[in-house]
Amino acid sequence: MALFSKLKDKLFKSSSRLEQGLEAIVEDGGEETPTPDPIIPEPDPQPEPVPELPQPEPVPQPVETPEHMPVDPTPAPPPPEAAPAKGVLGRLFGRTEAAPVVRRTLDDDMLEQLEELLIASDMGVDTALRVTSNMAEGRFGRKLSIQEIKQLLAQEVARVMDPVAKPMPIYPKRPQVVLVVGVNGSGKTTTIGKLASQFKAAGKKVVIAAGDTFRAAAVEQLQVWGDRAGVPVLTAPEGSDPASLAYDALTRAQEDGADLLMIDTAGRLQNRTDLMEELAKIVRVIRKKDETAPHNTLLVLDATTGQNALNQVDTFQKLADVSGLVMTKLDGTAKGGVLVALADKFGLPIHAIGVGEQIDDLAPFDPEEFAAALTGLET
Numbered sequence: 001m002a003l004f005s006k007l008k009d010k011l012f013k014s015s016s017r018l019e020q021g022l023e024a025i026v027e028d029g030g031e032e033t034p035t036p037d038p039i040i041p042e043p044d045p046q047p048e049p050v051p052e053l054p055q056p057e058p059v060p061q062p063v064e065t066p067e068h069m070p071v072d073p074t075p076a077p078p079p080p081e082a083a084p085a086k087g088v089l090g091r092l093f094g095r096t097e098a099a100p101v102v103r104r105t106l107d108d109d110m111l112e113q114l115e116e117l118l119i120a121s122d123m124g125v126d127t128a129l130r131v132t133s134n135m136a137e138g139r140f141g142r143k144l145s146i147q148e149i150k151q152l153l154a155q156e157v158a159r160v161m162d163p164v165a166k167p168m169p170i171y172p173k174r175p176q177v178v179l180v181v182g183v184n185g186s187g188k189t190t191t192i193g194k195l196a197s198q199f200k201a202a203g204k205k206v207v208i209a210a211g212d213t214f215r216a217a218a219v220e221q222l223q224v225w226g227d228r229a230g231v232p233v234l235t236a237p238e239g240s241d242p243a244s245l246a247y248d249a250l251t252r253a254q255e256d257g258a259d260l261l262m263i264d265t266a267g268r269l270q271n272r273t274d275l276m277e278e279l280a281k282i283v284r285v286i287r288k289k290d291e292t293a294p295h296n297t298l299l300v301l302d303a304t305t306g307q308n309a310l311n312q313v314d315t316f317q318k319l320a321d322v323s324g325l326v327m328t329k330l331d332g333t334a335k336g337g338v339l340v341a342l343a344d345k346f347g348l349p350i351h352a353i354g355v356g357e358q359i360d361d362l363a364p365f366d367p368e369e370f371a372a373a374l375t376g377l378e379t
């Protein structure tokens with residue numbers, strides 16, 4: 001997908017920070033070696049597998065996943081490979097052509113610097129320690145180049161992220177009800193607009209409910225996105241009961257034979273008890289019409305909040321039955337590492353990532369692509 005080839009550019013701040021850090025670490029205490037990059041020596045024995053991630057609440061298995069669902073991942077690119085092996089001749093003659101490569105011996109000092117770098121890129125202490133120890137497993141004392149370090153890091157990041165990269169499941173139930181939660185400003189409205197547009201383009205009939213009835217500006221904004229996506233947005237007067245709007249919207253979606261109903265919600269975390277009651281009431285009321293609803297509860301998180309995103313997952317898991325995540329604003333932040341921490345800590349499916357403000361700037365989450373973009377690895 002064209003969007004993905006741009007991911008590295010879009011993640012420029014995250015990748016440049018990590019990339020520069022990795023370069024500085026290898027150059028600090030490294031020495032020039034005249035040989036070209038060798039293939040990364042495979043560790044022996046294999047690195048410890050990442051411990052089992054806590055699984056999210058079991059959800060009924062989707063029985064149908066249309067081929068071109070907008071949030072389906074693009075075919076995964078081949079896993080980040082070790083430096084391409086040159087043929088025998090290439091290797092023989094390569095020596096004279098290749099520029100000297102700086103390598104540094106992987107020791108305690110270097111590992112500590114790597115840990116600090118990963119923590120600084122918002123990966124969190126636990127995840128940073130786990131990733132670096134897996135990187136070092138079986139490689140202690142070896143001389144590694146910048147390229148090799150990037151490859152190792154990208155492999156470890158992809159390994160943590162692989163189990164959580166899942167498109168939003170699509171169920172045969174119509175309308176499928178998608179509750180969208182998250183703090184104000186996290187990008188809920190924008191994400192609903194982008195998703196609506198993509199589902200519509202995939203031939204789905206979508207209805208949006210503007211459930212944040214407390215803020216007129218939020219409703220207006222959602223209407224703008226609905227217009228852009230060509231999808232009806234159901235609204236209610238300011239201050240009215242969001243649960244009653246959700247009920248009416250589900251009635252309308254059922255009558256219209258809609259495939260999807262997306263319900264926006266308020267994100268006032270300042271008053272947690274109210275918000276919890278409000279979300280619980282929405283769920284209670286829509287279950288009067290469909291006891292299996294909501295089928296998905298998407299938590300939208302803003303990547304620029306860094307480690308705070310972890311607290312938000314904690315909080316929203318208590319407020320609602322979160323079934324998957326969308327991480328917005330990954331463009332232009334140096335805090336992209338938080339996504340690795342989220343995957344490592346919660347194991348919740350990551351359905352999509354927001355990489356800009358335009359309607360097309362929502363991409364399926366691809367772990368290898370993300371890992372390469374984050375580490376600055378050329379693929």
Ligand SMILES: Nc1nc2c(ncn2[C@@H]2O[C@H](COP(=O)(O)OP(=O)(O)OP(=O)(O)O)[C@@H](O)[C@H]2O)c(=O)[nH]1
Pocket residue numbers: 182183184185186187188189190191212218221267328329330331332353354355356357361
């Ligand atoms: N750069 C960038 N900006 C984004 C992205 N997603 C959303 N935004 C911007 O973030 C701001 C907040 O987005 P909204 O969609 O209004 O957030 P919200 O959660 O609905 O916020 P409230 O309406 O206040 O509840 C807007 O200016 C969006 O344009 C993204 O992926 N990248």
